[in-house]
Amino acid sequence: MVVGDEPFAVKTGAAILGQGGNAVDAATAMYFALSVTYPVAAGLGGGGICIVHDPAKNTTQEFDFEARDAAQPGAYAVPGNVRGFAVMQASYGALPWQKVVSPAEVQARTGVPISKALATRLAEAGDVIRLDAGLAALYLDESGKPKAAGTVVFNPELADTLAAIRINGSDVFYSGAVADKIAAYGGSEGGTIAKADLAATKAEISTPRVTRIGSDYVFLPSNKVGSGAFAGVLFDNLAKAQSTSVGAKDIQAAVVWAMQQSLKDYHVAELPKDLGATGFVAMDARGQAVACAVTMNGPFGSGHTVRGTGVTLAKAPSASAAGLASAFLSPIIAARQADDPAELAGAGAGGPNGAAAIAYALARIAGGDEILTRKDLRTTGVAPYDTVNAIVCSGRTCSALPDPAANGLGALVPVKEK
Structure with missing residues (x-):
């Protein structure tokens, strides 16, 4: 199964599973497809974090590749996504690298329709798009308005970059021809990304934080990253809320209090409406599960596209309040035992x-409830660009559940019994 915010990317992940790929292959293919179909939140210039749970190997690992400030901070972030997904796929993937990158390359070169999910965000990001010639050419119509859902968009420069990544691996993005163009653009446009910043970019592999909720082991991002620190505070506050008589009876109230308290603990009073982020999940027939969340630190990040590459750079974390986006990336996996398939x-x-x-x-699963339909998830509709996507299993039944308030997709790939 696969699930995410943008349907064309989800279908790409499903196709990879159907071709014999595992969950990591599917998640990697979904990410690169999102860079084409949903670049408002998942561009090649952004960063993120994934957790991989592989019961066959009895391992659960975290891959951290957040977009970071350059050594000399400026407007642009140093991208982490391409390196992160390359390292994760090399560690766990079953298919050749070329096979998981090529679908996105084809979509960029031959064109893909604007989905309702992307059109919704384009309508709010018009001011950002108008300030960049590359984005304007792609996403504005002749009257200067964001293009409607169903309009086919071609991005040959991004296709060329994806082709280079497919053929040469992630190194071309960080120390090759693409890196040269990014560094040259950053210097000429008042940014400060240097070749040394790109060359030094790594994906950190670590052990996620483990906590208990009910009878489940829950794997969260580790405390060394912002998302892990915030998730840790959130779950600690949730435990406090559920220890009260009211919180024990009302899960919704307990979660609301825990979130409000966590934001107070972090002194967060107000956030931008759109932090330019998205999450997606894959699970295969062997039980391998992958949860990923990525961000551009605002819609289309910095709003600046590197000429000749199709790569829009994320906004530097220190450049604005949108730099808090990474703190709210929440890939999470829960299982009864470390070597059991994921329940969530x-x-x-x-x-x-x-x-x-x-x-x-x-919290609902820990309380014995079943979450098997989309409407059973807690809606994020009060904040339209906050989303949740999940694969939830109960017994032998699993469901791929996109956010009930968004325009995503969950897809099941049938597996023939041997």
Whole structure:
């Protein structure tokens, strides 16, 4: 199964599973497809975090590749996504690298319709799009308005970049021809990304934080990253809320209090409406599960596209309040035992409501409830660009559940019994 915020990317992940790929292959293919079909939140210039749970190997690992400030901070973030997904796919993937990148390359070159999910965000991001010639050419019509859902968009420069990544691996993005163009653009446009910043970019592999909710082991991002620190505070506050008589009876109230308290603990009083983030999940027939969340630190990030590459750079974390986006990336996996298949693999992204929705789902499962339909998830509709996507299993039944307030998709790939 696969699930995410943008349907064309989800279908790409499903196709990879159908071709014999595992969950990591599917998640990697979904990410690269999102860079074409949903670049408002998942561009090649952004960063993120994934958690991989592989019961066959009895391992659960975290891959951290957040977009970071350059050594000399400026307007643009140093991208982490391409390196992160390359390292994760090399560690766990079953298919050749070329096979998981090529679908996105084809979509960029031959064109893909604007989905309702992307059109919704384009309508709010018009001011950002108008300031960049590359984005304007792609997403504005002749009257200067964002293009409507169903309009086919071609991005040959991005296709060329994806082709280079497919053929040469992630190194071309960080120390090759693409890196040269990014560094040259950053210097000429007042940014400060240097070749040394790109060359030094790594994906950190670590052990996620483990906590208990009911009878489940829950794997969260570790405390060394912002998303892990916030998730840790959130779940600690949720435990406090559920220890009260009111919180024990009313999960919704407990989650709301825990989120409000966590935001107070972090001194967050106000956030931008759109933090430019998205989450997606994959699970295969062997039980391998992957939950990922990525961000551009605002819609289309910095709003600046590197000429000749189709790569829009994320906004530097220190450049604005949107730099808090990484704190709300919430990939989470829950299982009865470390070597059991996941009961829940989910990802909240875009803001605190996405993280709260994941906490709500876990709390309900721990309380003995079944979450098997989309409407059973806690809606994030009060903050439209905070989303939650999850795959939830009960017994032998699993469901791929996109956010009930968004325009995503969950897809099942039939597996023939041997």
